[in-house]
Amino acid sequence: MIVEIINTGSELMLGFVLNTHQQWLCRQLADAGYTVTRQVAIADTGLAIQAAVRESLARADFVIVTGGLGPTSDDLTRDLIAELLGRKLRLDEGIAAGLRAFFARRGRNMPETTLVQAQVPEGAEVLPNPNGTAPGLALTVAPNPFRPGGRLSRLIMLPGPPREMRPMFLAEVLPMLQREFPLADPxxxxxxxxxxxxxxxxxxxxxxxxxxxxxxxxxxxxxxxxxxxxxxxxxxxxxxxxxxxxxxxxxxxxxxxxxxxxQDDELPGTVVALLTERRQTLVLAESCTGGYIANQITNVPGASAVLLAGIVTYSDAAKQSLLAVREETLAAHGAVSEATVRQMAEGARARLRADYALAVTGIAGPGGGSEAKPVGTVFIALATARQTLVMNPTNRYDRATFKIVTCQQALELLRRNLLGE
Amino acid sequence: MIVEIINTGSELMLGFVLNTHQQWLCRQLADAGYTVTRQVAIADTGLAIQAAVRESLARADFVIVTGGLGPTSDDLTRDLIAELLGRKLRLDEGIAAGLRAFFARRGRNMPETTLVQAQVPEGAEVLPNPNGTAPGLALTVAPNPFRPGGRLSRLIMLPGPPREMRPMFLAEVLPMLQREFPLADPxxxxxxxxxxxxxxxxxxxxxxxxxxxxxxxxxxxxxxxxxxxxxxxxxxxxxxxxxxxxxxxxxxxxxxxxxxxxQDDELPGTVVALLTERRQTLVLAESCTGGYIANQITNVPGASAVLLAGIVTYSDAAKQSLLAVREETLAAHGAVSEATVRQMAEGARARLRADYALAVTGIAGPGGGSEAKPVGTVFIALATARQTLVMNPTNRYDRATFKIVTCQQALELLRRNLLGE
Structure with a gap:
């Protein structure tokens, strides 16, 4: 069982956008037991698309092509594939009616070019698109002129925007694949x-x-x-x-x-779920991570039930005025120190009357390091009703990776504590 | 001039990681005037790698292969390509000495398998890797057995980790490309x-x-x-x-x-640069963006010169205690209102004695909307020494996109004000 993916789009070849389709489709397929053998990205020009589709049809049982189904002049996938396979296009009245209704609902005039999306190659199944205007298309290529023995291939065309492509893949394509090419074994x-x-x-x-x-x-x-x-x-x-x-x-x-x-669990979601279950609250006091942890926590829907506040104290003055860190502590030990992180956590916890406070201070780099406290030095504190725990890892990475790693360590400190370890 | 990219790695085909190499390499090449014609991703198995390399050599002048140069058992690119081209591998003493020194500097024993990275195919140039252990390799395939007329192709192998691949591409590969295949025209x-x-x-x-x-x-x-x-x-x-x-x-x-x-400028960097130039300071008060703006600003090296603090007030209590939003205001207008966002900005600015304060409150969704204030409702305020400006866009997106768009709007409000508009 051979599955291949073709991603079309000049914006991919110019490096304007990241190809998130590849990872997403490969992951969905792998989790269902199908491994993608090859993924190809090409510009949305005639020769490139037809060559890539011809080659994939010569090898694969199931070929998924993304992009180029929209209404603009560079949306050529439908036409080029129909031409390659010698299929005529016909206007599908059902799709056309749907397009007219789509624009009517939004109170906008429909440009005539929109109707190109109602063109369907002979023999194609139409895959409905509840999230946009371009429907997907599924073709059976049999006999397959490009494959030894004319062996059948399925050829699926999906729209490019992720919020249209993903639901269509899950609702239409994956069930079709599982029905038509069932795994030999569980x-x-x-x-x-x-x-x-x-x-x-x-x-x-x-x-x-x-x-x-x-x-x-x-x-x-x-x-x-x-x-x-x-x-x-x-x-x-x-x-x-x-x-x-x-x-x-x-x-x-x-x-x-x-x-x-x-599967797709992430540490912030795990921590929010644990706190929600216990009806407990959290406050964050961040220096070197600069709001990264707050942002990760608030990416979780429902985080507002547990997160009272996140306080990003980038300056010493803010540490004093918002977290009640003492001036003497900063003077004696510096902003990046066990004494400071402890006061940050305890100050934040007291101030917001939270069950838990996580505090982080450190040197993200590239500048700001010293002999005694090199770039990558981090202090993390967790203040609870019973105690304040401090850890002191060294995270020598670029600025962005530093934030990711430090956030994982801080959330893991909290998670372990919530689990009673 | 035809350039193709081959990305190897089973983790790509299983959807475990995002292929950031494609976008980065395509962008670098496009900015230098070379357009990538095709990018292929395949698993790191023998047949797949050799087939993809053979096909690219049949078409392209310049083929870049990433991944599979490391020391573990699934790092096969070097061996497979040498085999495909009938080149013997020899141990390069210079690389081997470099590997031993790399481990000695870190005070670690060098596993014997490490030395596989010192294997070099006959006739290959070695591209130094200052950021890791696996050097890159550059081969000239001439006569090229796979290309019509035996026409020459260059074949470049680069290590997979981005922080090794990217500097090597910029220092070694791009200059080589520009020297050997100069653009016909400026x-x-x-x-x-x-x-x-x-x-x-x-x-x-x-x-x-x-x-x-x-x-x-x-x-x-x-x-x-x-x-x-x-x-x-x-x-x-x-x-x-x-x-x-x-x-x-x-x-x-x-x-x-x-x-x-x-080019690659981003709005947070532009705003930090403008504030730094003016020696002015900023404080952030975020509700619905949950620290996203603070994180974006603190991703800019040197942000500590301008950002005093970011206050993420997810709860009403935090809005009152940290930003001095009045209880009556919250009761009369709600947390998502012009009156509240105004007090958030003014409270934050006064508290930190900053030149500017940006405040954001809104409904990110998926829950929390109402008839009067649907999901996507946002209030953004900028408090300055002279006045407080408020805008009230509607950003109906998923949670992550909502944060991106709202952050852009807030930073743009500040940027326009800094420019005196």
């Missing part, structure tokens, strides 16, 4: 997300205990991000579910509380 | 970054005045991001510089202060 894919442990240490702890399961067909994968490591379990066959469950149990027992979630 | 590429004006409005204003220059060979491109639109000017030939300068002058006169920067 398939389970599970990702366990860990933090606070390096990739090789995680591997060292679980490799031995999992060895018998690997011998029975368990596939293991590791993926390191800044501040976290994913362990991916894949199993196939009749025993897939039980094998995966067994593997998960072993990994959880070996890695313990390092495992903070599964 | 080439100028300039991007003007705008905000506060939609793509079609920007196009309407400049299309007419630029018409004569387009007739003389000016190429124009537009790229819309959330909250900003890029206008890209490309000119070629002997008059490239003067044509580009003339085009830039026309665009600037038509779009006026909507142009906030060029």
């Amino acid at each position: 398939f389970v894919c599970r990702t366990l997300r860990t933090t606070g442990i390096g990739e090789s240490f995680a591997e060292d702890r679980i490799r031995g205990p999992l060895q018998p399961l690997v011998a029975s067909g368990l596939e293991l994968g590791y993926c390191a991000h800044y501040g976290s490591v994913d362990v991916r379990i894949v199993t196939r066959g009749r025993a897939a579910e039980s094998l995966a469950a067994e593997a998960e149990a072993i990994i959880r027992s070996q890695l313990g509380a390092h495992v903070f979630g599964t | 080439f100028v590429c300039r991007t003007l970054r705008t905000t506060g004006i939609g793509e079609s409005f920007a196009e309407d204003r400049i299309r007419g005045p630029l018409q004569p220059l387009v007739a003389s060979g000016l190429e124009l491109g537009y790229c819309a991001h959330y909250g900003s639109v890029d206008v890209r000017i490309v000119t070629r030939g002997r008059a490239a510089e003067s044509l580009a300068a003339e085009a830039e002058a026309i665009i600037r006169s038509q779009l006026g202060a909507h142009v906030f920067g060029t």
